[in-house]
Each structure stands twice: as structure tokens, then as C-alpha cells.
Amino acid sequence: MSSLLEIRNLFKSYDRGPVLKGISLNVESGRIVGVVGPNGCGKTTMFKIIAGLIGDYQGTVLIDGNPPGVKSKEIISFLPEKTYLDEGIKAGTAISMFADFYKDFDRQKALEMLKRFNLEPGMKLKSMSKGMQEKLQLILVMSRAAKLYILDEPLSGIDPAARDNILDIILNNYSENSTVMLSTHLIHDVERIFDDIIMIGNGTLLVAESADALRERTGKSLDQYFREVFRC
Amino acid sequence: MFDVKYDSGVPIYLQIIHLIRQKIVSGEWAPGSRVPGVRDLAIEFGVNPNTMQKALSELEREGLLYSERTAGRFITENTGIIDAARERLAGQVLAEFIKQMAQMGFTRERTIKLVESAFENHAGLSKREENS
Numbered sequence: 001m002s003s004l005l006e007i008r009n010l011f012k013s014y015d016r017g018p019v020l021k022g023i024s025l026n027v028e029s030g031r032i033v034g035v036v037g038p039n040g041c042g043k044t045t046m047f048k049i050i051a052g053l054i055g056d057y058q059g060t061v062l063i064d065g066n067p068p069g070v071k072s073k074e075i076i077s078f079l080p081e082k083t084y085l086d087e088g089i090k091a092g093t094a095i096s097m098f099a100d101f102y103k104d105f106d107r108q109k110a111l112e113m114l115k116r117f118n119l120e121p122g123m124k125l126k127s128m129s130k131g132m133q134e135k136l137q138l139i140l141v142m143s144r145a146a147k148l149y150i151l152d153e154p155l156s157g158i159d160p161a162a163r164d165n166i167l168d169i170i171l172n173n174y175s176e177n178s179t180v181m182l183s184t185h186l187i188h189d190v191e192r193i194f195d196d197i198i199m200i201g202n203g204t205l206l207v208a209e210s211a212d213a214l215r216e217r218t219g220k221s222l223d224q225y226f227r228e229v230f231r232c
Numbered sequence: 233m234f235d236v237k238y239d240s241g242v243p244i245y246l247q248i249i250h251l252i253r254q255k256i257v258s259g260e261w262a263p264g265s266r267v268p269g270v271r272d273l274a275i276e277f278g279v280n281p282n283t284m285q286k287a288l289s290e291l292e293r294e295g296l297l298y299s300e301r302t303a304g305r306f307i308t309e310n311t312g313i314i315d316a317a318r319e320r321l322a323g324q325v326l327a328e329f330i331k332q333m334a335q336m337g338f339t340r341e342r343t344i345k346l347v348e349s350a351f352e353n354h355a356g357l358s359k360r361e362e363n364s
Contacts, residue, residue, distance in 0.1 A: 032280050164278075171275055192244060193280045212243035212283070219241040 002065060004029045004148060004179050005050065010059035012045055019045045020057070021203040029147070030176045032193050034211070034222070035183040037200035038230050043183045044081055046200070047150050050181075051078040064147060074104075077146035079137060081153050085125055091136050092121030098140050109173075110143035117165060131162040138166060142173040149174065151182040155189065163189050188223040197222055201230065244279055248287040251277075256296055256307055257318040267297060267305040 003026040012020040020042045027033055035043050048054045049061055052068035063072040085094055091114060099107040114121060117135050125133055138154055151170075155163050163186070171193060174180045181198075184190055191197075197214055199207035206229065207214065211222060218225050240247070255261040267288070268276070274284040288305065291297045295313045299305050308314065333343045 030282065032282075167278070168275070171278075171280070176281075192278055195280055195282050212245055212286075215241050215243045221241055224241065 003027060004064055005181075006060070006062040007046075007050075008060040010046070010049065010057060010061060012042075012049065012054070012057045019203055020049075022059075023200070023203075023205050025198060025205060025208045027179055027181065027196070029179055031179045031195040032170070032174065033179065033181045033196045033198060034187065034190065034194040035181055035198045035200065036185065036187055036222075036226055037206075039185070041200045042203045043200055044152055047078070047152050047181070047183065048080075050148075051076055051150055053078075075147040077102075077141045077144040077149045079141040079149075079151040079154055081156075083125075083133065083137060085137070087124075087126040089125050090121065091119055091123050091125075094125075094136065094140060095121070095143075098143070102144050104145040106143050106145065110139055113139045113143065113169065117169070130157045131159060134158050135162070135165065135169070138169050142169055145178075147178050149178065149180045151180065153183055153185075155184050155186050160189065167193055187226050188221075191222040194222070199226065199229065245283050245287045245290070248277060248279065248284065249290050252287065252291060253296065253317055253321065256314060257321055261307050263307055263311065263314060264309040265307050266303075267307060269304070 005025075005027040007026075008024050010020050010023040011018065023042075023046065035046075037043055045054065049057050050063065050068060050072075052073050055068075061068055064075060066072050089097075095107060095110045095114070098110070099105045111121070114136075117139070119128075119132060119136060119139075123132075125136070128136065134154060134157065138151070141149060141151065154166055154170075158166060167190060170180060170182070182190070191211065194211040197207060197209065197211045198205070214222060214225060220228070252261070256263075261267070267273070270281050270284050270288065273288075274281040277284065288297060292299060292305075294317070295310065296308055296317060297305055298308060330343070333346075338346070
């Protein structure tokens with residue numbers, strides 16, 4: 001069986017130097033995958049390459065057999081670290097925009113989730129708290145019937161109580177036929193939902209295995225192991 | 233939310249197996265009753281559906297649960313299997329207890345005496361024991 005995502009010898013440099021130094025990994029369908037590593041380790045760069053936002057890299061990246069491009073973008077739903085929505089936009093308008101733009105967008109589902117998480121279609125982005133903004137954007141991204149969801153730091157800046165909401169949105173919406181890749185530095189709060197864990201340090205792959213296999217092998221939680229590996 | 237210690241080094245599917253075993257042994261999940269769907273259980277436990285699936289499959293292998301192709305998953309009606317699981321759990325609790333008592337320096341005789349007097353001091357506890 002071919003993997004949903006296949007990366008071989010991925011290299012990427014910026015002017016300041018190399019960011020990804022030869023990453024190779026496979027991600028299967030139907031998984032929730034945690035991508036962890038210290039700030040600046042290359043997580044966001046890797047996500048942007050997979051999502052087709054960075055074109056000049058070396059190596060092979062295949063999403064469902066296709067390199068990043070028009071075909072792959074149809075099956076990838078990407079939540080960037082920084083918002084691209086205009087701060088004056090209303091929640092309802094953003095939903096309409098996504099419904100127009102993506103043919104796999106489920107407007108009904110988005111509106112139901114909006115209600116469930118106590119957001120009103122008439123609310124403007126700028127009048128929302130950071131947590132509400134993050135919820136809205138996650139609702140938009142998860143309301144697509146994508147094969148690969150890429151969520152870059154969906155929990156940063158969100159208070160602990162609302163983090164469970166965010167995890168609920170993810171658990172409720174991902175299906176057996178799709179995979180969620182989620183980066184975070186708050187491993188402790190999310191490790192319970194990971195099937196697999198990918199650890200990146202300084203542009204190289206340190207760990208790529210099942211979360212429970214890592215617990216069994218090390219006798220540590222992912223969070224404890226992470227702290228040990230990246231102790232400063 | 234169930235009491236799974238997500239921050240421990242014990243694989244989450246093993247923790248879930250343990251919790252569900254306790255529910256079956258205690259009768260909270262009654263013999264013959266239907267088990268909720270994988271997705272619902274996953275959300276209830278706050279874990280990934282694949283992890284929940286793995287735990288349920290393991291419990292099926294143990295014979296505590298069984299699947300019927302169309303009707304879903306059920307708790308076994310075979311009380312022999314449940315009794316055996318109960319005794320295994322009790323064995324684990326006792327082994328841990330004996331280990332800790334020994335670490336504190338208690339002999340076997342002293343430990344048994346302490347257990348007996350603890351039962352006498354906790355009338356409620358011994359009453360429950362007689363009823364079961």
C-alpha cells in the first residue's frame with residue numbers, strides 16, 4: 001500500500017542557512033500525527049512545502065502520489081500558523097467564502113460547529129478573543145472533506161479550557177480515510193490523541209513511530225521524552 | 233472524562249484496556265449489554281479512535297467482548313471469563329500490595345494481621361465483602 005504522504009531526502013535552505021537537512025518519512029491514511037520539535041526546527045517549513053506554499057526545495061514530496069500542486073491542494077486542508085483572514089470579516093462570511101472556494105466544503109457542518117462552540121455568524125474576527133479566532137479557523141479547515149489536514153500550532157495562545165474544545169473539533173471531524181498532522185509544543189495537552197509522533201530537531205528527523213510504541217520502548221510519556229531529548 | 237493518565241509512560245491503549253476491564257468486572261458494564269461505538273467511546277475517553285479500536289480488539293481477544301457482524305459489540309455473558317478476569321485483577325492488586333508491604337519491612341504474618349484488623353476497623357468494608 002502506498003502512503004498518503006511520502007517524503008524523501010527533503011532539503012530546504014533560506015538565506016540564513018539550511019532549515020531542513022534531509023528529512024524522509026511516510027504518513028499513512030487514517031492517522032492523527034503529532035509533529036513536535038523546538039521553535040525553528042523546520043516544522044512550519046515542512047508543512048508549507050507539503051501544502052504547496054514553498055516550491056523551491058530539494059527532494060521528493062508526494063501526496064497521494066502527486067507532488068505539491070493543483071491536485072494535492074484539492075485534498076489538503078491547511079491551517080497556517082498565522083491567520084490569512086481579514087480582521088473585519090464576519091464568521092458567516094468566512095464560511096460562505098470557503099463554501100464558494102472549496103467544493104469539498106460542508107457549509108451545514110461548519111454552521112453546526114459554529115453554534116456548538118458558541119460563535120455567532122455575525123461576529124467579526126477582530127471582536128473575537130484569540131481562542132475564538134482559532135476555533136473559527138479550525139472549524140473552517142475541518143469542514144472540508146480533505147484527505148490530509150495540516151494544522152500548524154492550532155493550540156498556541158489558547159487557554160487550557162478551550163484546548164479541549166479544539167481537540168474535540170479534531171476528534172469529531174477526522175475520518176478513517178483522512179489523516180491529521182498537527183504541530184505543537186504543548187505535547188502534554190494533546191498527546192492522548194496522537195497515533196504517531198514525528199520529532200524534528202534542527203532540521204533532521206529524530207523520531208517517527210507510533211505514540212504507544214514510543215511509550216512502551218522508553219517507559220516515558222511523549223512529553224517526558226521530548227523534554228529529555230531537547231533539554232537545554 | 234475517564235481517569236486515563238495520558239502523561240504516564242504506560243501506552244494509552246493498555247490504560248484503556250485496564251479501565252474497561254474494571255468496568256466489566258465491577259458490573260458497571262453489565263454482561264450481555266451493548267458496548268458504545270468506537271468513535272463515541274474515543275470521544276468519551278478523549279483519545280484517538282484508532283487507540284480505542286486497538287483496546288477493544290484486545291478485549292475481544294481476551295473474550296471479555298465479542299462482535300456480532302451487524303449488531304455491534306457486546307460484553308460477554310460468560311461469567312466464567314468475567315470471574316477469571318476479576319481474579320487476575322485481584323491478583324495484580326495483591327501482588328502490588330505485598331510488594332509495598334515488604335518494602336516497608338512488614339513480614340508476611342504481620343501483614344496478614346494488619347489486614348485482618350483493618351477489616352475489623354472498617355465494618356463497611358467487611359460487610360461489602362460478605363455480600364459479594
